[in-house]
Amino acid sequence: MSELRQPTEFRYFGRAERPMMKALRKLVRATLGFDPAPPDAVAHRFAAMYYDADPLAEAFVEEIYFGRGAKVGRAMLEQALAGGVDSVPDAPASLRRLFEDIEVRPAWLDPALVEHGARVFRRWGSRVFEFAGAITLEAYAESSVAKPLALTGAYAGATTRRRFLETVAFWIAVSEPGGLDPGAAGRASALRVRIMHVFVRKRLLAHPEWDLGAWGVPISQADALLTLMGGSFAPGIAMQAMGYRPSRRDIEATMHFWRWVGHLMGVRPRWYPTSLAEACQLAFMASLKGARQAGADGLRLCQSYADLFAPDPAAPLPARLRAALTHRLHLGYTRFFLSRGAYRHNQLPRAGLWALHPLAQAPFIFAAETLRRHVPGLDAVADRVARNERARWFARHMGGRKAEYHPAESFTR
Numbered sequence: 372m373s374e375l376r377q378p379t380e381f382r383y384f385g386r387a388e389r390p391m392m393k394a395l396r397k398l399v400r401a402t403l404g405f406d407p408a409p410p411d412a413v414a415h416r417f418a419a420m421y422y423d424a425d426p427l428a429e430a431f432v433e434e435i436y437f438g439r440g441a442k443v444g445r446a447m448l449e450q451a452l453a454g455g456v457d458s459v460p461d462a463p464a465s466l467r468r469l470f471e472d473i474e475v476r477p478a479w480l481d482p483a484l485v486e487h488g489a490r491v492f493r494r495w496g497s498r499v500f501e502f503a504g505a506i507t508l509e510a511y512a513e514s515s516v517a518k519p520l521a522l523t524g525a526y527a528g529a530t531t532r533r534r535f536l537e538t539v540a541f542w543i544a545v546s547e548p549g550g551l552d553p554g555a556a557g558r559a560s561a562l563r564v565r566i567m568h569v570f571v572r573k574r575l576l577a578h579p580e581w582d583l584g585a586w587g588v589p590i591s592q593a594d595a596l597l598t599l600m601g602g603s604f605a606p607g608i609a610m611q612a613m614g615y616r617p618s619r620r621d622i623e624a625t626m627h628f629w630r631w632v633g634h635l636m637g638v639r640p641r642w643y644p645t646s647l648a649e650a651c652q653l654a655f656m657a658s659l660k661g662a663r664q665a666g667a668d669g670l671r672l673c674q675s676y677a678d679l680f681a682p683d684p685a686a687p688l689p690a691r692l693r694a695a696l697t698h699r700l701h702l703g704y705t706r707f708f709l710s711r712g713a714y715r716h717n718q719l720p721r722a723g724l725w726a727l728h729p730l731a732q733a734p735f736i737f738a739a740e741t742l743r744r745h746v747p748g749l750d751a752v753a754d755r756v757a758r759n760e761r762a763r764w765f766a767r768h769m770g771g772r773k774a775e776y777h778p779a780e781s782f783t784r
Contacts, residue, residue: 377418378587380514383660384414392659399651409652416641417656420596421515421587425569425637427472431465432569441570448566452559473562473635474553480631488628489546491621492602495610496757497764498729500539501704502606508676508705509713511669513661515586515594519575521668531675536769542602543765545632547758561635568636585662595638597657599629604650609708613729614736616744619647626650673717677705680768697768699725 386392387408399407409417436444447466450459456470492499510516520526526534541560544550550557568590575581575589587593607622617625623646630643644650680701682694703725706714743749 375415375419376422377415378421378515379585380662380664381418381421381660382662383418383656384411386659387655403648403651405648405651407651407655409649409656413642413652414656417593417596417653418660420593420641421591423592423639423641424572424588424590425565425639427469428565428569428637429573431463431469432566432573434463434465436566436570437573444566448562452562473558477634480634481627484624484627485551485631486548486628487621488603488624488626489548489550490754491607491617491625492542492546492628493754493761494757495606495615497761498610498613498704499602499606500542500761500764501701502610502708503542503601504535504676504679505705505708506601506605506609508673508709508717510594510597511672511717512663512665512713513669514582514665515589515591517665517669517672518581518586519571519589520672521665522575522578522580523571526672526675532679532768535676535679536765539765540769543761546628551631551635557632558635561632565636592638592640595633595636596640596643596653599633599638600626600644600650600653603629604644604647604654612707612733614733614738614740616737616740622647622650670717673713673719677702677717677719700728702726703728 387396392408396406396408399405408414432444435447447459447462451462451466451470456462456467459466495502507516511520524530541557541564544560545557547555547557549555551561552558572589576583581589603625604622607617607625611617626644633640644653678698680694680697682691682698684691686694699722702720702722705719706722706726707729709719739753743753
């Protein structure tokens with residue numbers, strides 16, 4: 372792939388030079404001391420990342436999943452996760468290379484900073500799940516994000532709730548204390564999702580509707596990088612509106628934590644922001660680069676997400692009442708975190724006064740955060756409280772089921 376190759380729906384170049392954007396850039400330089408537009412070389416590298424995938428994991432999927440069947444591939448992966456790659460009879464070289472890769476710590480890795488970032492992410496409790504889900508709706512306007520989900524049926528219709536809760540299970544597993552250590556549940560989840568992404572990517576590339584020239588490869592390194600920022604930099608900034616008080620170091624630690632999670636998942640971007648200024652530059656570029664041509668597919672994904680917790684008309688009355696409350700709270704979070712334009716464009720249900728309930732929590736969260744920062748020992752207490760809260764949230768919505776990570780083996784069209 373050429374270093375400068377970029378998909379035709381990547382529309383950033385030129386937009387940053389429009390009069391309104393130039394005025395905004397001048398204001399940011401004057402107030403924050405840096406240009407929100409990244410250097411052109413960085414922008415070109417990011418655009419090229421739409422054609423970067425995960426060759427190492429793809430070699431294993433090609434050899435085993437496609438050569439000997441998905442059932443055999445899953446069995447090999449699970450055995451290697453449970454007992455190490457040496458426990459797999461006649462383990463193929465592609466599997467050995469995959470596991471050797473994740474055992475090597477990159478030079479940039481700081482384990483203490485990873486745990487710091489995971490602790491900050493945990494502190495946001497279940498509210499960060501609502502935030503991450505809501506801001507994803509902005510990305511559904513882009514074909515490179517919406518089409519893989521639309522073509523596989525993921526996050527649409529009846530599968531939406533299950534898929535979203537599987538994603539939440541992943542967020543919880545990777546951010547638990549020690550969750551990314553060898554043998555830990557989070558590390559295993561990262562490998563399962565990595566293989567699932569490769570499997571889906573290879574099938575989509577062969578799909579007649581996939582436009583490689585316009586969108587790049589499915590589940591590209593570029594979109595994966597934006598997803599990692601959506602769990603670190605983005606909530607670190609936005610959730611301050613709810614009263615959270617992350618420091619600059621806290622936010623950069625969450626970026627480092629998610630960089631390590633991404634590394635285990637095969638996300639090896641040509642450029643990764645390591646400071647708030649660089650993360651702002653990526654956010655600025657992402658806000659301008661989109662073609663917003665996902666159309667009906669993006670609309671359907673957004674509407675399915677809004678109905679995530681809608682009551683089942685056939686359920687008993689007490690269950691319907693509980694679900695109705697959960698549904699309204701969910702709409703409130705979605706409206707609070709999603710831009711007004713995106714909410715209206717996607718024709719989402721009116722949230723009414725429920726849109727204010729995240730803001731109503733702000734004084735209480737701010738007070739708790741202030742105490743945590745100034746009273747010795749309260750940080751550990753806050754961590755336990757947040758972990759328990761999100762575990763209860765997840766158990767309540769899962770209803771005793773376990774999360775599974777199986778790739779789509781057919782398409783909706």
